[in-house]
Amino acid sequence: MADVLNYGEDGGDEPPHQHANRLQADCQTDLPEIQLGVSHKQIDGTPIQSFRADLRVLEQIKVEYEVMPGWLCDISSIRRYSKLPKTARQYVERIEELVGVPIHYIRIGPGRDVLV
Secondary structure (H helix, E strand, O other), X not given: OHHHHHOOOOOOOOOOOOOEEEEEOHHHEOOOEEEEEEEEEXXXXXXXXXXXXXXXHHOOEEEXXXXXXXXXXXXXXXXXXXXXXXXXXXXXXXXXXXXXXXXXXXXXXXXXXXXX
C-alpha cells in the first residue's frame, strides 16, 4: 500500500501531497504479520521511481515487501489513536514515514464513520 501511495504519476502543476486522507487499518486486524509494499523494481532489480497504472507495466514489476507484526485484536471500538495496539500505531507510522506525509484518518471498522 505505501508503495502505491508514494509512486504516483507526477501531477504537473499540482502541489505535492500534504497528507494521506485515510488508511484502512481494519483490513489488517487478526493478521499475525503484515506485508507492507515499500518499493517497486523491474524484473532485473532496477528500482522504479514512478509508473502509470497500466496492467502491462504492473505485470512486469516486482514489489519489495517489509514484514511488520500485526495485531490480533478487534480495533473497531477504538476512537483514539493512542488506544490502538502498539503494532497498529507502528504500522501507521511506518506508512507515514515511507510516503512522507501524515495520515489524517484511520478506518478501524466496516462503516464509513468508523474512524480514528
